Amino acid sequence: MKLCRALQNLIKFRSAFDFGEREVAHWFPGHMAKGLKQMRANLKNVDCIIEIHDARIPFSGRNPQFQESLDVRPHLLVLNKVDLADIAHKQSILKRLERDGVKNVIFANCLRQRDDNIKKIVPQVLELIENSPRFHRSEDRGYCLMVIGVPNVGKSSFINALRRTNLKKGKASRVGAEPGITKAVLTKIQVCERPVMHLLDTPGVLSPRIESVETGMKLALCGTILDHLVGEDVIADYLLFTLNRLDRFSYVEKYGLQEPSDSIEQVLKHIAIKMGKTQRVKAITGVGNITIKVPNYTAAAYDFIRAFRRGELGKVMLD
Numbered sequence: 250m251k252l253c254r255a256l257q258n259l260i261k262f263r264s265a266f267d268f269g270e271r272e273v274a275h276w277f278p279g280h281m282a283k284g285l286k287q288m289r290a291n292l293k294n295v296d297c298i299i300e301i302h303d304a305r306i307p308f309s310g311r312n313p314q315f316q317e318s319l320d321v322r323p324h325l326l327v328l329n330k331v332d333l334a335d336i337a338h339k340q341s342i343l344k345r346l347e348r349d350g351v352k353n354v355i356f357a358n359c360l361r362q363r364d365d366n367i368k369k370i371v372p373q374v375l376e377l378i379e380n381s382p383r384f385h386r387s388e389d390r391g392y393c394l395m396v397i398g399v400p401n402v403g404k405s406s407f408i409n410a411l412r413r414t415n416l417k418k419g420k421a422s423r424v425g426a427e428p429g430i431t432k433a434v435l436t437k438i439q440v441c442e443r444p445v446m447h448l449l450d451t452p453g454v455l456s457p458r459i460e461s462v463e464t465g466m467k468l469a470l471c472g473t474i475l476d477h478l479v480g481e482d483v484i485a486d487y488l489l490f491t492l493n494r495l496d497r498f499s500y501v502e503k504y505g506l507q508e509p510s511d512s513i514e515q516v517l518k519h520i521a522i523k524m525g526k527t528q529r530v531k532a533i534t535g536v537g538n539i540t541i542k543v544p545n546y547t548a549a550a551y552d553f554i555r556a557f558r559r560g561e562l563g564k565v566m567l568d
C-alpha cells in the first residue's frame with residue numbers, strides 16, 4: 250500500500266534507529282565457529298563452491314573469511330529468497346558485488362517448483378570449473394560442489410531444488426524454519442546425473458560477519474539469528490522502522506491501523522487485538538481482585554516478524 254505523499258509528510262518517522270548498547274558477540278551459537286575448519290578439511294575434493302545468501306541483504310553478513318580460506322576454488326553466489334526481495338536495482342547490486350570480487354551471481358527462489366535460475370546452476374558451475382585450473386581431481390570421477398552460507402539462508406532448500414530440477418528427485422536435505430538446523434556431519438548428495446555431480450551439504454554453516462549492530466539486526470530480520478538471542482521486541486521495532494523507511498505501508502491495512510505509525514507499542518497493540526493475542530492478567534484493586542485482558546506484545550511481535558518473513562508485508566531490500 251502506497252500512501253499519498255501528503256499523508257506521509259504529516260507523519261514524522263524516525264530518521265535513525267537507536268540500537269542502544271547492544272552486544273552482538275553472543276548472537277551465534279558456538280558450533281558455527283567450527284564450520285570453516287571442517288570445510289577446509291573437506292576441500293580437497295571440491296571443484297566449486299556455491300555460496301548461498303539472502304537476496305534481501307546481498308552485502309551484509311556474508312562471511313569473507315571463507316574467501317581467504319577457500320578462495321582457490323571457483324565460486325558462485327546464489328542470492329536466494331528472491332521472492333522476498335526488492336531487486337529493482339539489480340544491476341547496481343551486481344556491479345557492487347563485482348567490485349567486491351564476486352563475479353558469478355544467480356538470483357533464486359528455491360521454494361518454487363520450477364525456477365529457471367535453478368536450471369542455470371549446473372551449466373554455470375560446469376563453465377566455471379572448465380574455465381579454471383583443476384585441483385586434485387582425476388578425470389574419471391564426477392564433479393563435487395560444496396554449499397556454504399550463513400544459517401537459514403536456504404542451503405538445504407537449494408540442494409532439494411537442484412535435485413528436483415536435475416534428478417526429478419525429492420528431498421534430500423532437512424529444511425527448517427529456525428537457523429542452525431543443519432548441524433550433522435558431512436553428507437554427500439547427488440544433484441545431477443549427466444554429468445555426475447555431487448555436493449557436500451553440511452557443515453557449510455558460516456558464522457555471519459556482523460560488522461555492526463545494524464548488520465546484526467538485518468541478519469536477525471532475515472531469520473539467520475535465533476530470535477530470542479536478539480529479542481523479538483527489538484527485531485519487531487527495527488522491522489517497523491525499516492518498513493516505514495522503505496515506504497512499505499501494507500501493515501497499516503493488514504492490522505487495521507488508521508495510518509502508519511512509528512510507535513512499535515501502538516502497532517503491536519493493534520496486532521494483538523486483530524489477531525486475538527491477549528493475556529489475562531490479575532489486577533489487585535482497592536475493591537478486590539479483577540482479571541483484565543492485556544495485549545500480548547511478545548506474541549504480537551512474533552506475528553509481525555513472521556508475516557514479514559513470509560513476504561506478507563512486501564518485498565524489501567535491506568542493504
Ligand SMILES: Nc1nc2c(ncn2[C@@H]2O[C@H](COP(=O)(O)OP(=O)(O)OP(=O)(O)O)[C@@H](O)[C@H]2O)c(=O)[nH]1
Nearest residue numbers: 330358359401402403404405406424425429430431
Ligand atoms: N520465501 C522463501 N523461503 C525460502 C527460500 N528458500 C528457503 N526458504 C525458507 O527458509 C528457511 C530456511 O531454509 P533451509 O533450507 O533450512 O536453510 P539452511 O540454510 O539449510 O538452514 P541451516 O541449516 O539453519 O543453515 C525455510 O523455512 C525455507 O522454507 C526461498 O527461496 N524463498
